[in-house]
Amino acid sequence: MGPIRRGLTLSLSAVVVWPQMAMAAVCDKERPDWDGAAFTSLDELIYLLQTPIILLMILTTALAVRFRSEWGGLVVVVGWSAICYILLGDDIKQQAMIEGCVGSPALFIAVVTILCIGVVLYTAPLPRRSK
Numbered sequence: 001m002g003p004i005r006r007g008l009t010l011s012l013s014a015v016v017v018w019p020q021m022a023m024a025a026v027c028d029k030e031r032p033d034w035d036g037a038a039f040t041s042l043d044e045l046i047y048l049l050q051t052p053i054i055l056l057m058i059l060t061t062a063l064a065v066r067f068r069s070e071w072g073g074l075v076v077v078v079g080w081s082a083i084c085y086i087l088l089g090d091d092i093k094q095q096a097m098i099e100g101c102v103g104s105p106a107l108f109i110a111v112v113t114i115l116c117i118g119v120v121l122y123t124a125p126l127p128r129r130s131k
């Protein structure tokens with residue numbers, strides 16, 4: 001092999017290998033204990049339900065429902081919406097989903113949506129009866 005072809009081969013092999021190493025770095029940052037198996041939506045739901053911020057939101061949701069607080073329900077719904085936007089709307093998460101170390105958050109978002117609808121309906125003011 002001549003020096004030009006050898007240099008071309010090395011540069012092409014570096015280009016082919018480089019993006020794969022960058023994707024693996026995404027999984028190292030997102031899920032350091034990832035074993036290589038692809039995450040499903042159910043796995044992602046279970047993983048997200050174990051995070052401290054979600055556990056705190058579950059507790060505040062339970063308190064708002066227990067005391068049937070309209071304003072508490074509003075705060076909880078806004079909190080859940082903010083969490084879904086902040087935690088799940090990231091380019092790094094998209095790359096990790098492509099790699100397979102992060103699952104689709106669709107099931108988590110569906111569960112949160114149903115929970116928020118329930119909170120709004122349960123904490124809504126009761127209609128007054130006319131005599």
